[in-house]
Amino acid sequence: MDNFEEIKPQHQEEEEEVNAIWVTEDVRSYLYDMAKWARFLSIVGFVFSAMVAMSAFSAGAIISTLSAVSPANPLLKMGAAGFTIFYLLIALIQFYPSLMLFKFSKAANTAVLYADQPSLGVAMGKLKSFFKFCGIITMVVIGFYIMMILMVLAVGVGSSML
Template identity: 50%
Template sequence: MEDFEKENPEETTQNEPQEVEEVLLTVTEDIRSYIYETARWTKFLSIVGFVLTGIMILFSFSTGAIITAMNVSLGGAANNPWAAFGGGFLTVLVLLFALLYFYPSLLLFKYANSAKQAVLFGDQPALSVAMGKMKSFFKFWGIITITVLGLNTISFLLGVVALLGAGSVAS
C-alpha cells in the first residue's frame, strides 16, 4: 500500500480533508456609519411606536364612554353604527391592534440597541442579534401584509358574489 501512495501522491491528497477558506463579510466604515444611523432612526420609530401603543391602550378603555357619548349626540343607539358592536368588543379589538403595533416596535427597539452596540464596540454577536431582529420585523410585516391582502381579496370576491346575487333577485 505504501508503494502505491509513493507512486500516486494525487490519490492520497484527494481523500484527505482539505481546508476550506472561510469567506467573511467586511464591515467598512461606511457600512458602520449606515448601521449606526439606521439604529438611531429605528430607535426613534420604536419609541414613537411605544407611545402610540400606550395611546391605543388608553383609548381602548374609553370606547364604552365614547359610544355612549355618540349615542347621545346622534339621538340614540339606532343612529350610531358603532353601538351594535358594544364597548367590550371594541375594547378588545383596539387592545388587539395595540398588541399588533407593540410587537414590531419592540423588535425595532431591540434592533436599535444591538446594532448600536455592534457598531460602537465591534461586537459581532450583537450584530447577529440585530440582523435577527430586523429579519423578524420584516417577516412579521410580510405576514401581516399577506393576511390583509388575502382578507381584501376575500372581501372583494364576497362583494362580487353579493352584487351578482342582488342582481339576480332584482330581475
C-alpha cells in the same frame, strides 16, 4: 466610531472556502444611522401603542355618546367590551414591531460602538423578525382585501339576479 481598525480577512488554505462578510467603515456608518432611525421609529410606535391602549379604555364613553347621537348605528352591537378588545389588539399588533425595532437599535449600536460581532448577529435577527412580522401582516391584509372583493362581487351578482 473613529477608533475602529479595519478588519482584514485571515488567509486560509486555498482549498477551503471562505464564507465571511467584512464590515467596512461605510457599513458601520450606515448601520449606526439605521439604528438611530430605528430607535426614533420604535419610540414613536411605543407612544402610538400607548395612546391606542389608553383609548381602548374609553370605549364605554364612546359607546354611550354613539348611542345618544345615532341609536341605529351597527357599531353599537359590538359593545364596550368589543371595542376595548379590538383596540387592545390593535395596540398589541403595533407594539411588537416597535419592540423589535428598539431591540435592533440597541444591539446595532452595541455592535457598531464596540465592534461586537454577537451583537451584530442579534441586531440582524431582530431586524429579520421585524420584516417577517410586517410581511405576515401584509399578507393577512391582502387576504382580507381579496375576501372583501369576492364578497362584494358575490353580493353584486346575487342582487342582479333578483
